[in-house]
Amino acid sequence: MAILEMEHVVKRYGSKLSVDHLNLSVDKGEIFGLLGPNGAGKSTTISMIAGLLSIDQGEIRLDGISVKERPLEVKRRIGLVPQDLALYEAMSAAENVTFFARLYGLRGKLLKERVQESLEFVGLQDKAKDAPSTFSGGMKRRLNIACAIMHRPDLIIMDEPTVGIDPQSRNHILESVRTLNKMGSTIIYTSHYMEEVAAISNRVAIMDQGHIIACGTEAELRERVASEEKIVLTASGIGPGAVEELRLHPRVRAVEAAGDTLTITLPSAQQDLQDILFICSKHEIPIQSLKVEEPDLETLFLNLTGRTLRD
Amino acid sequence: MNIWHICSFEIRRILRIRSVLLNLFVLPLLLIFILGAALSSTMDTGKDNVPGRVSVGVIQIGSSSGSVTEALNAFVAAPAVAEMMKVQRFTTEEEAVRGLRQGELDFAVLIPPDLEERMAKGEDAKLQWILGKDSTLNIVGETLFTRFTDELNRHMATVEVLGPEASMAMASMTDEGSGNISYVNVSNPGTAGTSYSASQYYAASMLAMFMLYAGMTTSNSLFSERDKKTLTRLQAAPVGNGVIFAGKIAGNSLLAFMQALIIVLMTYWLYGVNWGTHPWLIVLICVLITISSMMIGVIVALVSKNAASASALMQGIIIAMTFISGGFTPIAIDFVQRIGEFTVNHWALQSFLRMMLDGSMSEIMHNILMLGVVSAVLLAIAAVIYGKVGYRYE
Numbered sequence: 001m002a003i004l005e006m007e008h009v010v011k012r013y014g015s016k017l018s019v020d021h022l023n024l025s026v027d028k029g030e031i032f033g034l035l036g037p038n039g040a041g042k043s044t045t046i047s048m049i050a051g052l053l054s055i056d057q058g059e060i061r062l063d064g065i066s067v068k069e070r071p072l073e074v075k076r077r078i079g080l081v082p083q084d085l086a087l088y089e090a091m092s093a094a095e096n097v098t099f100f101a102r103l104y105g106l107r108g109k110l111l112k113e114r115v116q117e118s119l120e121f122v123g124l125q126d127k128a129k130d131a132p133s134t135f136s137g138g139m140k141r142r143l144n145i146a147c148a149i150m151h152r153p154d155l156i157i158m159d160e161p162t163v164g165i166d167p168q169s170r171n172h173i174l175e176s177v178r179t180l181n182k183m184g185s186t187i188i189y190t191s192h193y194m195e196e197v198a199a200i201s202n203r204v205a206i207m208d209q210g211h212i213i214a215c216g217t218e219a220e221l222r223e224r225v226a227s228e229e230k231i232v233l234t235a236s237g238i239g240p241g242a243v244e245e246l247r248l249h250p251r252v253r254a255v256e257a258a259g260d261t262l263t264i265t266l267p268s269a270q271q272d273l274q275d276i277l278f279i280c281s282k283h284e285i286p287i288q289s290l291k292v293e294e295p296d297l298e299t300l301f302l303n304l305t306g307r308t309l310r311d
Numbered sequence: 312m313n314i315w316h317i318c319s320f321e322i323r324r325i326l327r328i329r330s331v332l333l334n335l336f337v338l339p340l341l342l343i344f345i346l347g348a349a350l351s352s353t354m355d356t357g358k359d360n361v362p363g364r365v366s367v368g369v370i371q372i373g374s375s376s377g378s379v380t381e382a383l384n385a386f387v388a389a390p391a392v393a394e395m396m397k398v399q400r401f402t403t404e405e406e407a408v409r410g411l412r413q414g415e416l417d418f419a420v421l422i423p424p425d426l427e428e429r430m431a432k433g434e435d436a437k438l439q440w441i442l443g444k445d446s447t448l449n450i451v452g453e454t455l456f457t458r459f460t461d462e463l464n465r466h467m468a469t470v471e472v473l474g475p476e477a478s479m480a481m482a483s484m485t486d487e488g489s490g491n492i493s494y495v496n497v498s499n500p501g502t503a504g505t506s507y508s509a510s511q512y513y514a515a516s517m518l519a520m521f522m523l524y525a526g527m528t529t530s531n532s533l534f535s536e537r538d539k540k541t542l543t544r545l546q547a548a549p550v551g552n553g554v555i556f557a558g559k560i561a562g563n564s565l566l567a568f569m570q571a572l573i574i575v576l577m578t579y580w581l582y583g584v585n586w587g588t589h590p591w592l593i594v595l596i597c598v599l600i601t602i603s604s605m606m607i608g609v610i611v612a613l614v615s616k617n618a619a620s621a622s623a624l625m626q627g628i629i630i631a632m633t634f635i636s637g638g639f640t641p642i643a644i645d646f647v648q649r650i651g652e653f654t655v656n657h658w659a660l661q662s663f664l665r666m667m668l669d670g671s672m673s674e675i676m677h678n679i680l681m682l683g684v685v686s687a688v689l690l691a692i693a694a695v696i697y698g699k700v701g702y703r704y705e
Contacts, residue, residue, distance in 0.1 A: 050547045072549040080547040084540040090327040091320075102316045103548035147544065 003028040003063055003155060003186045004049065010057035011044050011210075018044045020210035021058070026155075026188060031181050033201030034190040035297060041210040042190045043083060046159050049188070050080045062155060076104065079153035079185075083160040085140050086147070087132045093119060093143050094128040097150055104151035118150040122176060138169025145176060149185075156180060157188045162196060174200055194297045206301055213304050221300050228253070229269040230293040231276055233262050235285045242283035249275060260288075313550045317558025321532065322566055331528055335570045339521040340577055346517070347510030347582060350640075365396040365451050368407035368419035368441075379427050379436075379463065386459045396455060407441060417443045418452030433471060436463040507667050511585060514578040515663035516638035518571060519656045520629060522600045525567030526608030527625040532559060533609070533702065534618035546703070556702045560609065564601050571597040587666030592675060596662045599682045603655040606689035613693075613700045632656045655689075658682035 004026040011019040019041045026032045036042050047053040049060055051071040060067040062074045087096055097115045106114055119125045122142035132140050141161060149156060158177065162170045177200055181187050191197050197204055198218050205215040214221055238257055246255045246264060251272055254265040266272050269292040280287060325331050369383070387398045399416065401407040410416040419441035423429075430436050438456055442449045536542040536559070545555050575593060578584040586593055607628060615621035633639060635647055636656035642648065651657040662678040 052543060052546050072551070075547060076549040078547070080544065082540060082543045082547075084543070086540040086544040088324055088541060089539070090324055095323075099316070099320050100544060100548060103313060103545070103550050105549070 001028050002026060004188070005061045006045075006049075006058065007060075008058040009045070009048060009055055009060060011041075011048060011053060012056050018210055019048070022210065022212060024205060024212060024215075026186060027203075028186055029181070029184070030202040031177065031187045031189060031200055033197035033204040034188060034207060035192065035194060035197050035204055035301070036190075036207035037192055037301075040207040042207055043159055044210075045207070046080075046157050046188070046190060049155075050078055050157060051075050052080075076151075077154045079148035079151065079156040081145050081148045081156065081158040081161050083163065085132075085144050087140060087143060089133040090131060092129050092131055093124055093135075093146070096132065096143065097146050100147045101150045106151060114150045114152075118146040121149065121179075122146045123172065136166075136169075138165040138172070141165050141169060141173060142176075145173065149180065153185060155188065156185045157190075159190050160192070161189075162191065162193065170196075194301070198297055204297065206297070206304070208301075208305050214300060218297070221297060222295055224300055224303075227267055228265060228295055228299070229267070231264045231266070231269050231273065231290065232293060233264075233280070233290040234260050234288045235262065235280070236260055236288070238262055238285055239283060242279060242285055245279050245283070246276065249279070252276075313554050314558040314561060317545075317550075317555060318561040318565065321559050321562025325528060325532065325562070325566060334524060335521065335528070335566070336573055339517050339570075339574050340581070343510065343514045343517045343574075343578055343584075344582060346513040347508070347584075350509045350513070364394070365448050365455075366399065366415065366417045367396045367452050367455075368399050368401050368410050368416040370401045370404050370407045370419060370421045370441075372402060372404075372422075373424035377427050379422065379430070382463055382466070383422070383459070386462070392455060395451065404441070411441060411443050414444075417445060417448040419443070420452065420456050430463065430467050433467070436460045436467070507664060508584075510578070510582050511667050512641075512664070514574070514582070514584040514586075515667070516633065516636075516656065516660050518574050518578075518597075518663070519600055519636075519659035520633045520638055521574065522567050522571055522597070522659075523604045523607065523629045523632070523655065525563060525570060525601070526604035526606075526611075527622065527629065528566070529560065529563040529605055529608035530612040530615075530621045530625055531618060532563060533612040534615075534621055538618060542702075552701065552703060556697070560605055563608070564605050567601045567604055568597060571600070585667060586663070587669060589666055589675070592666060592679065593663075596659060596679060596682065599679070599686045600655060600659050602686040603682075603689050606686070606693040607655075609693045610689070610696055613696045613702070636660055652681075653685075655682070655685050658685060 002025045004024070006022055006024040009019055009022040009024075010017070022041075022045060024045075034042050034045070044053065048055050049062075049067065051067055051074060055068060062077060065074050065077075067074045088099070091099070094115055097118055098111065101111055101115055101118075116125065116128075119128050122145050124139060124142055124146065127135065127139065132143055135143065145158075145161060161177075162173055165173075174196065177187055177189060189197060189201060201218070203215065203217055204221060205212045206221075207213065214224065238260070243255055243257050243262070246252055246262075249266075249272070251268075252264055252266050254263075256263040264276060273292075277287075369387075371380070371383075386392060387396070399410070401410070401419075404421060407416065407419040407421075411419055421439040421441060423437070423439065426436060426438075438460055440449070440453055440456075443452075536545065542555075546552060575586055575597075579586060608625065611621050611624050611628070615624060632654040633656050635642075636651040636654045637648075638656050638660060642651075658678055658681045662675065662682055665675045665678055
């Protein structure tokens with residue numbers, strides 16, 4: 001059952017079309033990944049869902065409630081973790097969470113409980129009285145999350161929540177996302193880190209130039225590029241003769257030599273691996289390592305757009 | 312309710328910033344003290360302008376009879392004059408000068424021996440002043456005796472034109488009504504005096520100026536929410552944009568009002584500044600300055616591209632308005648004063664000064680009304696700009 005529905009949503013900035021007739025549906029209880037390079041329209045889409053930006057055309061509904069018609073009611077049910085840290089540096093962590101919690105109507109004992117619960121959830125209970133100005137980047141990111149979940153929203157939107165933090169904090173945040181989802185919240189998670197989105201999402205949509213260019217489970221998306229695999233081998237002294245012979249193989253689609261690394265693209269690595277190793281041995285190439293790369297979302301994006309996600 | 316949460320949070324947030332605290336509360340008190348103390352000598356104080364009785368030495372060389380002597384006796388005996396000066400007679404100039412040097416006299420006047428003769432020839436009656444140490448008391452003496460010589464000249468002119476009979480008729484009229492004659496008209500300048508001290512002046516002008524700086528804090532705060540991205544989170548909360556904006560303005564307004572209250576009370580207790588006898592009118596003036604200050608801050612924040620340009624613009628506006636209105640030093644240039652009438656500071660300063668001088672209620676209210684008009688105009692401009700531009704994430 002869909003918690004969020006977007007129909008023919010359009011957003012323009014002057015003459016530039018930022019979101020172009022976007023149709024999207026997010027099911028209740030899922031972690032929905034939104035992938036796309038910078039400027040794809042992810043943040044604009046999120047801002048429209050959260051009621052921060054007006055919708056030029058189309059309709060967005062949360063649990064059947066129109067964002068256009070009843071924006072405050074929709075906002076009450078959403079928790080937004082913005083891409084940029086949105087914290088008051090001079091106020092303590094607890095004061096930050098308390099202030100935003102009050103705006104969501106929490107009062108008295110419930111307010112105190114929820115503030116404490118949120119800080120515990122992100123592992124900052126011991127830092128409740130400290131100002132964010134004394135926090136590390138990862139701790140600030142976690143507090144940024146705490147400020148968005150204390151009212152137990154039905155839908156949590158996380159816009160690039162792991163930008164610029166250490167691996168430990170990143171893991172903590174990803175684990176938090178899974179826990180929040182288990183607790184009943186639907187999550188929209190945007191990132192341009194493909195592996196992050198793939199690791200936690202039930203479904204993924206790939207956005208580019210204001211469009212959804214692909215949408216489905218990770219397996220479904222991989223399926224679309226399953227006709228291609230890569231053999232990456234490392235060896236010294238890769239000569240032009242070997243590269244040329246590899247290119248002449250009937251099923252090899254591409255060969256790229258960069259220094260000591262040779263990347264061979266072909267339909268099935270399993271089927272042709274023996275042939276490849278035979279050619280390398282014939283040209284006396286001392287192979288140091290070899291791996292077979294299965295198609296990933298990055299490959300899919302590259303196939304669909306001709307660009308990488310980080311472009 | 313949410314307005315109050317945003318308002319109280321805004322106050323607590325700003326009060327955590329030391330530089331703001333320093334600018335809002337410490338700096339104005341320090342400046343009032345420095346300017347008040349340093350420039351007190353260039354401004355007359357209220358006390359100086361309520362002089363006591365002037366000791367005047369009248370030097371009359373030669374004959375002590377005649378019409379001039381009679382007129383002089385009548386003049387110094389008039390109740391209003393006697394109330395303002397104590398006369399000692401001298402026959403030589405040296406005695407009077409000695410009295411001035413020893414501080415027994417404040418001012419001396421020499422009546423030339425040929426005065427009556429010159430007047431008979433139709434010349435103007437002129438006396439010679441010998442000035443004492445106190446300039447204010449000298450002015451009092453000069454004013455009183457100028458009034459006396461004017462009266463003598465008028466008398467002589469009457470004789471010349473209408474003849475001695477007219478003069479005698481006037482003299483008899485004067486004799487009959489001598490008890491009621493007053494050579495000096497004493498108006499009621501008010502209990503607080505006709506002038507203010509440097510401390511009073513700068514307390515009023517600095518209060519107005521620093522309350523305008525509260526507008527700069529507002530402008531900075533509005534930009535800070537955008538720059539620090541907290542506006543994103545605020546607008547993602549179930550709160551209307553107007554509520555967020557109103558809450559922030561309310562917080563800053565309360566802070567500005569708190570600032571005014573502290574400056575008024577502290578200058579009263581620490582520097583003895585007399586703010587007049589109408590505390591509720593002071594409150595009203597502060598409310599109007601607060602509105603003006605907030606609206607200037609809002610206008611600047613909504614039309615500026617970034618925080619730095621907003622700060623620079625606010626600084627320029629505040630300094631220019633304070634200068635033109637004579638807030639740093641009174642400016643006696645007509646066109647500058649006319650331009651000054653378009654500033655918040657001018658009407659705020661005038662409102663405070665009229666109260667300090669215990670001016671009439673109509674005079675005070677006129678200035679407050681004009682301040683209200685300026686505030687209303689700024690409010691209208693801010694409302695129009697807010698309606699067009701808004702305070703949004705978008």
